[in-house]
Amino acid sequence: MLLIYSINQDSYSSLEPTFIACNPGDGRDESELTKNRKLLYKKWLKGFKEPLDNIEGLLLQDAIESSSPIFEVIQAVSLTGFNKAKENEELRVHLVSDMLHHTNQWSLYNKGG
Numbered sequence: 001m002l003l004i005y006s007i008n009q010d011s012y013s014s015l016e017p018t019f020i021a022c023n024p025g026d027g028r029d030e031s032e033l034t035k036n037r038k039l040l041y042k043k044w045l046k047g048f049k050e051p052l053d054n055i056e057g058l059l060l061q062d063a064i065e066s067s068s069p070i071f072e073v074i075q076a077v078s079l080t081g082f083n084k085a086k087e088n089e090e091l092r093v094h095l096v097s098d099m100l101h102h103t104n105q106w107s108l109y110n111k112g113g
Contacts, residue, residue, distance in 0.1 A: 002052070003081050006059055007073045007097070015076045019055045023048050070101040 004019035024047065027040025077093065085091055100108035 004055060004059070005073065005077055007068065007070060015073065015080055017081070018058065019052065021048050021051065067104070068099040068102045070097060070099070
């Protein structure tokens with residue numbers, strides 16, 4: 001399962017995934033004798049790859065925010081997103097950001113931060 005969250009100044013108060021989907025596989029590693037690889041590829045393309053590619057434009061929109069609560073969002077994701085995982089399932093967080101944590105309570109922009 002892949003969950004993608006978009007961070008903005010209001011994210012940690014109402015955190016919902018921007019993208020959520022399981023990768024069904026594109027059929028390349030399936031046997032042509034037992035599976036319809038073209039149909040599996042089409043299902044993967046329409047149901048996973050294209051929606052994932054389309055999310056990039058949404059996430060890269062320019063926006064001016066007065067805060068960037070990155071640490072709060074990471075905590076919220078661990079509480080809300082990880083509860084969807086199965087027992088003994090490997091969980092990973094990849095953070096991609098062009099900003100630093102900045103809130104009224106604590107900021108990496110301030111000296112001594």
